[in-house]
Amino acid sequence: MAKLILQSVLFQGKKQDILISEKKFSKVGQPLTERDREKAEVVNCDGLAIVPPFYNGHCHAAMTLLRGYADDMPLQEWLTKYIWPFEAKLTNKAVEIGTRLAVLEMIKSGTVFFADMYWRREYTMKVVKEMGIRAAIGVTFAENLDTPEHIEENFDFVRKHLHESERVQIAVMPHSIYLVGEKLFKRCAKIAHEEGMVLHTHLSETLKEVRDCNKQHGCSPVELLDRYGVLDENLVAAHCVHLTDCDMSLMADAGAASILNPCSNLKLGSGIPKIAKMLDSGMLLGIGTDGASSNNNLDMHEDMKLVSLLAKANGRADTLPACEVLNMATAHGAMAYNIPAGVISEGFLADALLLDLKNERLNPLHNLESNWVYAADSSAIHSVICNGKFVMRNRHVDGEEDIVKEANACALKLAGK
Numbered sequence: 229m230a231k232l233i234l235q236s237v238l239f240q241g242k243k244q245d246i247l248i249s250e251k252k253f254s255k256v257g258q259p260l261t262e263r264d265r266e267k268a269e270v271v272n273c274d275g276l277a278i279v280p281p282f283y284n285g286h287c288h289a290a291m292t293l294l295r296g297y298a299d300d301m302p303l304q305e306w307l308t309k310y311i312w313p314f315e316a317k318l319t320n321k322a323v324e325i326g327t328r329l330a331v332l333e334m335i336k337s338g339t340v341f342f343a344d345m346y347w348r349r350e351y352t353m354k355v356v357k358e359m360g361i362r363a364a365i366g367v368t369f370a371e372n373l374d375t376p377e378h379i380e381e382n383f384d385f386v387r388k389h390l391h392e393s394e395r396v397q398i399a400v401m402p403h404s405i406y407l408v409g410e411k412l413f414k415r416c417a418k419i420a421h422e423e424g425m426v427l428h429t430h431l432s433e434t435l436k437e438v439r440d441c442n443k444q445h446g447c448s449p450v451e452l453l454d455r456y457g458v459l460d461e462n463l464v465a466a467h468c469v470h471l472t473d474c475d476m477s478l479m480a481d482a483g484a485a486s487i488l489n490p491c492s493n494l495k496l497g498s499g500i501p502k503i504a505k506m507l508d509s510g511m512l513l514g515i516g517t518d519g520a521s522s523n524n525n526l527d528m529h530e531d532m533k534l535v536s537l538l539a540k541a542n543g544r545a546d547t548l549p550a551c552e553v554l555n556m557a558t559a560h561g562a563m564a565y566n567i568p569a570g571v572i573s574e575g576f577l578a579d580a581l582l583l584d585l586k587n588e589r590l591n592p593l594h595n596l597e598s599n600w601v602y603a604a605d606s607s608a609i610h611s612v613i614c615n616g617k618f619v620m621r622n623r624h625v626d627g628e629e630d631i632v633k634e635a636n637a638c639a640l641k642l643a644g645k
Protein backbone atom coordinates (compact mmCIF):
# COMPACT_ATOMS: atom_id res chain seq x y z
CA MET A 229 0.00 0.00 0.00
CA ALA A 230 1.33 3.40 -0.98
CA LYS A 231 2.74 5.57 1.78
CA LEU A 232 3.04 9.30 1.61
CA ILE A 233 5.07 11.59 3.87
CA LEU A 234 4.17 15.27 3.95
CA GLN A 235 7.50 16.67 5.04
CA SER A 236 7.81 19.97 6.94
CA VAL A 237 4.15 20.89 6.57
CA LEU A 238 2.82 23.61 8.87
CA PHE A 239 0.27 22.11 11.28
CA GLN A 240 -0.94 23.58 14.57
CA GLY A 241 1.69 26.31 14.46
CA LYS A 242 4.77 24.19 13.79
CA LYS A 243 6.44 22.36 10.93
CA GLN A 244 6.00 18.61 11.14
CA ASP A 245 6.22 15.42 9.08
CA ILE A 246 2.86 13.68 8.60
CA LEU A 247 2.62 10.05 7.51
CA ILE A 248 -0.27 8.77 5.40
CA SER A 249 -0.62 5.02 4.91
CA GLU A 250 -3.56 2.71 4.17
CA LYS A 251 -5.43 5.86 3.01
CA LYS A 252 -5.45 7.22 6.55
CA PHE A 253 -3.40 9.65 8.61
CA SER A 254 -1.18 7.22 10.43
CA LYS A 255 1.26 9.55 12.23
CA VAL A 256 0.56 13.19 13.07
CA GLY A 257 2.58 15.19 15.57
CA GLN A 258 5.12 12.52 16.46
CA PRO A 259 8.57 11.72 15.03
CA LEU A 260 8.72 9.28 12.10
CA THR A 261 10.91 6.18 12.37
CA GLU A 262 13.14 4.62 9.69
CA ARG A 263 10.44 1.99 9.22
CA ASP A 264 7.81 4.70 8.61
CA ARG A 265 10.04 6.15 5.90
CA GLU A 266 10.60 2.83 4.11
CA LYS A 267 9.15 2.88 0.56
CA ALA A 268 7.27 6.12 1.25
CA GLU A 269 6.87 8.91 -1.31
CA VAL A 270 8.22 12.03 0.37
CA VAL A 271 6.62 15.34 -0.61
CA ASN A 272 8.47 18.49 0.41
CA CYS A 273 5.79 20.74 1.97
CA ASP A 274 8.05 23.58 3.01
CA GLY A 275 5.97 26.77 2.63
CA LEU A 276 2.67 24.85 2.82
CA ALA A 277 0.15 24.43 5.64
CA ILE A 278 -2.28 21.54 6.04
CA VAL A 279 -6.01 22.05 6.82
CA PRO A 280 -9.05 19.78 6.43
CA PRO A 281 -10.89 19.94 3.08
CA PHE A 282 -14.56 20.77 2.55
CA TYR A 283 -17.52 18.35 2.56
CA ASN A 284 -20.35 19.79 0.45
CA GLY A 285 -23.55 18.58 2.10
CA HIS A 286 -26.01 19.59 -0.62
CA CYS A 287 -25.49 19.90 -4.35
CA HIS A 288 -26.98 19.23 -7.79
CA ALA A 289 -23.67 18.78 -9.63
CA ALA A 290 -24.75 18.52 -13.27
CA MET A 291 -26.54 21.87 -12.99
CA THR A 292 -23.19 23.54 -13.69
CA LEU A 293 -24.39 23.40 -17.31
CA LEU A 294 -27.08 25.94 -16.33
CA ARG A 295 -24.68 28.36 -14.66
CA GLY A 296 -25.60 31.88 -15.77
CA TYR A 297 -28.42 30.61 -18.02
CA ALA A 298 -31.19 32.39 -16.08
CA ASP A 299 -30.82 34.66 -13.06
CA ASP A 300 -32.51 37.40 -11.08
CA MET A 301 -36.14 36.46 -11.43
CA PRO A 302 -38.88 35.06 -9.18
CA LEU A 303 -38.48 31.37 -8.29
CA GLN A 304 -41.58 30.11 -10.10
CA GLU A 305 -40.75 31.92 -13.36
CA TRP A 306 -37.11 30.81 -13.09
CA LEU A 307 -38.10 27.15 -12.66
CA THR A 308 -40.94 26.88 -15.15
CA LYS A 309 -39.64 29.07 -17.99
CA TYR A 310 -35.92 28.27 -17.85
CA ILE A 311 -34.63 25.56 -15.52
CA TRP A 312 -37.15 22.75 -16.10
CA PRO A 313 -37.29 23.12 -19.93
CA PHE A 314 -33.44 23.09 -20.05
CA GLU A 315 -33.26 20.07 -17.75
CA ALA A 316 -35.77 18.20 -19.91
CA LYS A 317 -33.15 18.25 -22.68
CA LEU A 318 -30.34 16.78 -20.55
CA THR A 319 -29.02 13.43 -21.80
CA ASN A 320 -26.89 10.87 -19.95
CA LYS A 321 -23.82 12.30 -21.65
CA ALA A 322 -24.75 15.86 -20.67
CA VAL A 323 -25.11 14.86 -17.01
CA GLU A 324 -21.68 13.23 -17.19
CA ILE A 325 -20.12 16.33 -18.80
CA GLY A 326 -21.80 18.74 -16.37
CA THR A 327 -20.78 16.66 -13.36
CA ARG A 328 -17.19 16.56 -14.60
CA LEU A 329 -17.12 20.37 -14.67
CA ALA A 330 -18.67 20.42 -11.18
CA VAL A 331 -16.12 18.01 -9.73
CA LEU A 332 -13.27 19.96 -11.33
CA GLU A 333 -14.58 23.17 -9.77
CA MET A 334 -15.04 21.49 -6.40
CA ILE A 335 -11.53 20.02 -6.37
CA LYS A 336 -10.02 23.39 -7.32
CA SER A 337 -11.90 25.06 -4.48
CA GLY A 338 -10.93 22.45 -1.90
CA THR A 339 -13.94 20.12 -1.76
CA VAL A 340 -13.42 16.33 -1.60
CA PHE A 341 -17.03 15.22 -1.04
CA PHE A 342 -20.45 16.24 -2.26
CA ALA A 343 -23.97 14.97 -1.67
CA ASP A 344 -25.73 14.97 -5.02
CA MET A 345 -29.47 15.07 -5.57
CA TYR A 346 -30.11 14.59 -9.27
CA TRP A 347 -31.20 12.19 -11.98
CA ARG A 348 -29.13 9.79 -14.16
CA ARG A 349 -27.05 8.94 -11.08
CA GLU A 350 -24.96 6.26 -12.86
CA TYR A 351 -23.24 9.02 -14.84
CA THR A 352 -22.55 11.13 -11.76
CA MET A 353 -21.13 8.07 -10.04
CA LYS A 354 -18.86 7.28 -13.02
CA VAL A 355 -17.31 10.76 -12.89
CA VAL A 356 -16.77 10.64 -9.10
CA LYS A 357 -15.00 7.30 -9.37
CA GLU A 358 -12.81 8.60 -12.22
CA MET A 359 -11.82 11.88 -10.60
CA GLY A 360 -10.85 10.50 -7.18
CA ILE A 361 -13.15 12.31 -4.75
CA ARG A 362 -16.03 11.13 -2.55
CA ALA A 363 -19.79 11.47 -2.95
CA ALA A 364 -23.15 10.50 -1.58
CA ILE A 365 -25.01 9.78 -4.80
CA GLY A 366 -28.71 10.37 -4.44
CA VAL A 367 -31.47 8.10 -5.56
CA THR A 368 -33.93 10.92 -6.07
CA PHE A 369 -37.69 10.60 -5.67
CA ALA A 370 -40.17 13.21 -6.95
CA GLU A 371 -43.74 12.05 -7.44
CA ASN A 372 -44.61 14.77 -9.96
CA LEU A 373 -41.92 13.42 -12.32
CA ASP A 374 -41.59 9.73 -11.48
CA THR A 375 -43.92 7.04 -12.82
CA PRO A 376 -44.71 4.13 -10.46
CA GLU A 377 -42.25 2.03 -12.53
CA HIS A 378 -39.49 4.62 -11.97
CA ILE A 379 -40.12 4.53 -8.25
CA GLU A 380 -39.77 0.74 -8.15
CA GLU A 381 -36.60 0.98 -10.27
CA ASN A 382 -35.22 3.45 -7.72
CA PHE A 383 -35.82 1.04 -4.85
CA ASP A 384 -34.20 -1.78 -6.85
CA PHE A 385 -31.20 0.44 -7.47
CA VAL A 386 -30.90 1.18 -3.75
CA ARG A 387 -30.96 -2.52 -2.90
CA LYS A 388 -28.36 -3.40 -5.56
CA HIS A 389 -25.91 -0.64 -4.68
CA LEU A 390 -25.90 -0.77 -0.91
CA HIS A 391 -22.17 -0.43 -0.43
CA GLU A 392 -21.11 1.08 -3.69
CA SER A 393 -17.37 1.63 -3.17
CA GLU A 394 -14.99 3.08 -0.63
CA ARG A 395 -15.45 6.65 -1.93
CA VAL A 396 -19.07 6.46 -3.06
CA GLN A 397 -22.12 5.91 -0.88
CA ILE A 398 -25.73 5.78 -1.99
CA ALA A 399 -28.22 8.02 -0.20
CA VAL A 400 -32.03 7.95 -0.42
CA MET A 401 -33.28 11.39 -1.46
CA PRO A 402 -36.99 12.16 -1.47
CA HIS A 403 -36.92 15.65 -3.02
CA SER A 404 -39.15 17.45 -0.49
CA ILE A 405 -42.41 17.20 1.42
CA TYR A 406 -44.21 18.94 -1.45
CA LEU A 407 -43.03 16.52 -4.16
CA VAL A 408 -43.15 13.31 -2.11
CA GLY A 409 -46.25 12.26 -0.16
CA GLU A 410 -46.50 10.51 3.19
CA LYS A 411 -46.54 6.92 1.94
CA LEU A 412 -43.48 7.24 -0.30
CA PHE A 413 -41.57 9.39 2.21
CA LYS A 414 -42.06 6.69 4.85
CA ARG A 415 -40.94 3.99 2.41
CA CYS A 416 -37.78 6.00 1.58
CA ALA A 417 -37.01 6.45 5.27
CA LYS A 418 -37.57 2.77 5.99
CA ILE A 419 -35.14 1.50 3.37
CA ALA A 420 -32.55 4.15 4.31
CA HIS A 421 -32.86 3.12 7.94
CA GLU A 422 -32.65 -0.59 7.25
CA GLU A 423 -29.60 -0.21 5.04
CA GLY A 424 -27.78 2.41 7.11
CA MET A 425 -28.03 5.05 4.39
CA VAL A 426 -28.56 8.76 4.79
CA LEU A 427 -32.03 10.15 4.06
CA HIS A 428 -31.59 13.54 2.41
CA THR A 429 -34.28 16.07 1.49
CA HIS A 430 -34.97 19.78 0.96
CA LEU A 431 -36.74 21.12 4.06
CA SER A 432 -38.30 24.48 5.00
CA GLU A 433 -36.49 26.22 2.15
CA THR A 434 -39.09 28.87 1.35
CA LEU A 435 -41.93 30.61 3.16
CA LYS A 436 -44.30 29.26 0.51
CA GLU A 437 -43.35 25.69 1.46
CA VAL A 438 -43.98 26.43 5.14
CA ARG A 439 -47.29 28.25 4.53
CA ASP A 440 -48.58 25.55 2.15
CA CYS A 441 -47.65 22.86 4.68
CA ASN A 442 -49.43 24.68 7.46
CA LYS A 443 -52.51 25.12 5.27
CA GLN A 444 -52.56 21.50 4.10
CA HIS A 445 -51.41 19.64 7.22
CA GLY A 446 -51.80 22.15 10.05
CA CYS A 447 -48.14 21.95 11.03
CA SER A 448 -44.64 22.96 9.92
CA PRO A 449 -42.60 20.82 7.46
CA VAL A 450 -40.34 19.62 10.32
CA GLU A 451 -43.40 18.70 12.43
CA LEU A 452 -44.79 16.85 9.41
CA LEU A 453 -41.64 14.71 9.14
CA ASP A 454 -41.87 14.08 12.87
CA ARG A 455 -45.48 12.99 12.39
CA TYR A 456 -44.33 10.64 9.59
CA GLY A 457 -41.85 9.16 12.10
CA VAL A 458 -38.83 9.91 9.87
CA LEU A 459 -37.16 12.59 11.97
CA ASP A 460 -34.08 10.84 13.36
CA GLU A 461 -30.28 10.79 13.17
CA ASN A 462 -30.51 9.37 9.64
CA LEU A 463 -32.04 12.56 8.27
CA VAL A 464 -29.86 15.24 6.67
CA ALA A 465 -32.07 18.17 5.65
CA ALA A 466 -30.92 20.87 3.25
CA HIS A 467 -31.71 24.59 3.77
CA CYS A 468 -33.91 24.79 6.93
CA VAL A 469 -34.28 28.54 6.34
CA HIS A 470 -37.62 28.98 8.08
CA LEU A 471 -37.46 26.88 11.24
CA THR A 472 -39.43 27.74 14.37
CA ASP A 473 -37.89 27.29 17.83
CA CYS A 474 -39.99 24.15 18.15
CA ASP A 475 -38.67 22.80 14.78
CA MET A 476 -35.09 23.36 15.96
CA SER A 477 -35.54 21.50 19.22
CA LEU A 478 -37.37 18.67 17.42
CA MET A 479 -34.44 18.30 15.01
CA ALA A 480 -31.80 18.63 17.73
CA ASP A 481 -33.52 16.04 19.97
CA ALA A 482 -33.88 13.65 17.04
CA GLY A 483 -30.20 14.04 16.06
CA ALA A 484 -31.16 15.14 12.54
CA ALA A 485 -28.58 17.27 10.70
CA SER A 486 -29.15 20.40 8.67
CA ILE A 487 -27.09 21.66 5.72
CA LEU A 488 -26.98 25.45 5.32
CA ASN A 489 -26.82 26.87 1.78
CA PRO A 490 -26.81 30.65 2.32
CA CYS A 491 -25.57 31.76 -1.14
CA SER A 492 -28.41 29.93 -2.88
CA ASN A 493 -31.00 31.07 -0.30
CA LEU A 494 -29.99 34.71 -0.70
CA LYS A 495 -29.79 34.59 -4.48
CA LEU A 496 -33.22 32.96 -4.84
CA GLY A 497 -34.67 35.39 -2.30
CA SER A 498 -35.66 32.49 -0.02
CA GLY A 499 -34.47 34.14 3.18
CA ILE A 500 -31.76 33.85 5.84
CA PRO A 501 -31.58 30.87 8.20
CA LYS A 502 -31.49 31.69 11.92
CA ILE A 503 -27.97 30.32 12.28
CA ALA A 504 -27.20 31.54 15.82
CA LYS A 505 -30.45 30.07 17.15
CA MET A 506 -29.85 26.82 15.29
CA LEU A 507 -26.40 26.60 16.91
CA ASP A 508 -27.91 27.24 20.34
CA SER A 509 -30.41 24.43 19.81
CA GLY A 510 -27.58 21.91 19.51
CA MET A 511 -28.44 20.80 15.96
CA LEU A 512 -25.66 19.28 13.86
CA LEU A 513 -24.98 21.80 11.10
CA GLY A 514 -23.05 21.34 7.86
CA ILE A 515 -22.69 23.55 4.79
CA GLY A 516 -23.57 23.03 1.12
CA THR A 517 -23.47 25.04 -2.07
CA ASP A 518 -26.70 23.84 -3.75
CA GLY A 519 -26.54 23.78 -7.57
CA ALA A 520 -24.62 26.18 -9.81
CA SER A 521 -27.84 27.54 -11.31
CA SER A 522 -28.74 29.17 -8.00
CA ASN A 523 -25.38 29.89 -6.32
CA ASN A 524 -23.71 30.27 -9.01
CA ASN A 525 -20.57 28.41 -8.02
CA LEU A 526 -19.70 25.36 -5.96
CA ASP A 527 -17.14 27.12 -3.78
CA MET A 528 -17.61 25.96 -0.19
CA HIS A 529 -15.24 28.64 1.06
CA GLU A 530 -17.70 31.36 0.01
CA ASP A 531 -20.61 29.66 1.76
CA MET A 532 -18.48 29.03 4.86
CA LYS A 533 -17.58 32.70 5.18
CA LEU A 534 -21.16 33.74 4.55
CA VAL A 535 -22.46 31.34 7.24
CA SER A 536 -20.03 32.85 9.72
CA LEU A 537 -21.05 36.42 8.87
CA LEU A 538 -24.79 35.72 8.84
CA ALA A 539 -24.51 34.01 12.23
CA LYS A 540 -23.19 37.31 13.63
CA ALA A 541 -26.22 39.20 12.28
CA ASN A 542 -27.71 38.56 15.74
CA GLY A 543 -25.52 41.48 16.89
CA ARG A 544 -22.90 39.38 18.66
CA ALA A 545 -19.48 39.23 17.01
CA ASP A 546 -18.40 36.26 19.11
CA THR A 547 -21.03 33.99 17.51
CA LEU A 548 -19.54 31.19 15.41
CA PRO A 549 -15.80 31.99 15.47
CA ALA A 550 -13.49 30.99 12.61
CA CYS A 551 -12.47 27.62 14.06
CA GLU A 552 -16.13 26.61 14.58
CA VAL A 553 -17.37 27.53 11.12
CA LEU A 554 -14.36 25.70 9.66
CA ASN A 555 -15.41 22.62 11.64
CA MET A 556 -18.93 22.98 10.29
CA ALA A 557 -17.71 23.02 6.66
CA THR A 558 -15.31 20.12 7.23
CA ALA A 559 -15.64 17.65 10.13
CA HIS A 560 -19.35 18.21 10.79
CA GLY A 561 -20.22 17.88 7.11
CA ALA A 562 -18.32 14.58 6.99
CA MET A 563 -20.04 13.46 10.22
CA ALA A 564 -23.51 14.15 8.80
CA TYR A 565 -22.73 11.63 6.03
CA ASN A 566 -21.01 9.15 8.37
CA ILE A 567 -17.53 9.62 6.85
CA PRO A 568 -14.65 9.31 9.34
CA ALA A 569 -12.82 12.29 7.85
CA GLY A 570 -12.53 16.07 7.96
CA VAL A 571 -9.99 16.05 10.80
CA ILE A 572 -6.18 15.96 10.44
CA SER A 573 -5.65 13.32 13.08
CA GLU A 574 -4.42 9.75 13.35
CA GLY A 575 -6.96 7.15 12.25
CA PHE A 576 -9.05 9.55 10.14
CA LEU A 577 -9.25 9.15 6.35
CA ALA A 578 -6.43 11.06 4.66
CA ASP A 579 -8.29 13.99 3.10
CA ALA A 580 -6.54 17.37 3.24
CA LEU A 581 -5.76 20.69 1.63
CA LEU A 582 -2.26 22.12 1.38
CA LEU A 583 -2.38 25.91 1.52
CA ASP A 584 0.28 28.07 -0.10
CA LEU A 585 1.72 30.24 2.69
CA LYS A 586 3.06 32.68 0.08
CA ASN A 587 -0.49 33.61 -0.89
CA GLU A 588 -1.02 37.30 -0.08
CA ARG A 589 -4.30 36.66 1.73
CA LEU A 590 -2.61 34.31 4.20
CA ASN A 591 -0.18 37.06 5.30
CA PRO A 592 0.81 38.34 7.78
CA LEU A 593 0.47 35.04 9.61
CA HIS A 594 -0.92 36.03 13.01
CA ASN A 595 -3.52 33.28 12.84
CA LEU A 596 -3.82 30.74 10.02
CA GLU A 597 -7.44 29.74 10.75
CA SER A 598 -8.56 33.35 10.78
CA ASN A 599 -6.72 34.10 7.53
CA TRP A 600 -8.10 30.98 5.86
CA VAL A 601 -11.74 31.60 6.88
CA TYR A 602 -12.05 35.39 6.72
CA ALA A 603 -9.37 36.60 4.29
CA ALA A 604 -8.47 33.92 1.77
CA ASP A 605 -10.22 32.32 -1.16
CA SER A 606 -9.57 29.17 -3.13
CA SER A 607 -6.54 30.71 -4.86
CA ALA A 608 -4.62 29.90 -1.65
CA ILE A 609 -5.11 26.15 -2.21
CA HIS A 610 -1.91 24.61 -3.56
CA SER A 611 -2.90 20.91 -3.52
CA VAL A 612 -5.81 18.64 -2.59
CA ILE A 613 -5.53 15.13 -1.15
CA CYS A 614 -8.45 12.67 -1.04
CA ASN A 615 -8.23 9.13 0.33
CA GLY A 616 -4.43 9.42 0.57
CA LYS A 617 -3.95 10.52 -3.07
CA PHE A 618 -3.37 13.89 -4.72
CA VAL A 619 -6.38 14.91 -6.82
CA MET A 620 -4.87 18.36 -7.43
CA ARG A 621 -1.17 19.06 -7.28
CA ASN A 622 0.28 22.54 -7.54
CA ARG A 623 -3.15 23.79 -8.73
CA HIS A 624 -3.28 21.34 -11.62
CA VAL A 625 -6.02 18.74 -12.16
CA ASP A 626 -5.55 16.17 -14.92
CA GLY A 627 -7.55 16.95 -18.05
CA GLU A 628 -8.91 20.27 -16.79
CA GLU A 629 -8.70 22.16 -20.10
CA ASP A 630 -10.71 19.48 -21.94
CA ILE A 631 -13.32 19.30 -19.16
CA VAL A 632 -14.01 23.03 -19.45
CA LYS A 633 -14.07 22.99 -23.25
CA GLU A 634 -16.45 20.02 -23.44
CA ALA A 635 -18.84 21.49 -20.83
CA ASN A 636 -19.00 24.80 -22.63
CA ALA A 637 -19.78 23.18 -26.01
CA CYS A 638 -22.43 20.92 -24.44
CA ALA A 639 -24.19 23.72 -22.52
CA LEU A 640 -24.32 26.09 -25.50
CA LYS A 641 -25.73 23.35 -27.72
CA LEU A 642 -28.44 22.53 -25.17
CA ALA A 643 -29.33 26.21 -24.94
CA GLY A 644 -29.66 26.27 -28.76
CA LYS A 645 -26.84 28.78 -29.24
Ligand SMILES: [Zn+2]
Pocket residue numbers: 286287288430466518519
Ligand atom coordinates in the same frame (compact mmCIF):
# COMPACT_ATOMS: atom_id res chain seq x y z
ZN1 LIG B 1 -31.18 21.88 -3.69
